[in-house]
Amino acid sequence: DAMVIQNPRYQVTQFGKPVTLSCSQTLNHNVMYWYQQKSSQAPKLLFHYYDKDFNNEADTPDNFQSRRPNTSFCFLDIRSPGLGDAAMYLCATSRGERNTEAFFGQGTRLTVV
């Protein structure tokens, strides 16, 4: 089945140690999103790509970076994780029309120790 896959499901990292979260899709969608979600709060959009075109939200900390080497893969890099970065990170994709829904992966729960 076509889907959005996030690896790993659970990630533990040390305070200040760089960590990368991965997302892949088999839907061939143009748009890929990264969201941060804390404790049943609203998913907060960090950034999104339309193909290679990167769009950063104004309030996304510089500590968060992203790469999209090809259509299928997108990575979230946290350069120096702090305790406040512990959260669920959700990847999503959508087709290149604004009236289409987004499809979400299962998420990666990040713990910072």
Next chain:
Amino acid sequence: AQSVAQPEDQVNVAEGNPLTVKCTYSVSGNPYLFWYVQYPNRGLQFLLKYITGDNLVKGSYGFEAEFNKSQTSFHLKKPSALVSDSALYFCAVRDSNSGYALNFGKGTSLLVTP
């Protein structure tokens, strides 16, 4: 800027009764509106969307939503709630005048009691 508001943190309803989860939106252009459901430690699942046309939209699992342009609302409804509907519900919006950002409300926890 586009935004959505979900005024209720929690909605409680008895099984078999109708349910409503509220959402209002703000956009500069035309709204594209979406409802998602989230179960614990899972991603978000798409329920339904409004893009244009009929104000009553039908979606998955018996859910429907009513678009009201004058009240800038898009409330989620179901005629008869099930215990298994208990979950976190999110409303989301994309603005026809903006890019592809999809912004979510804070969520409403639905609890259906037997």
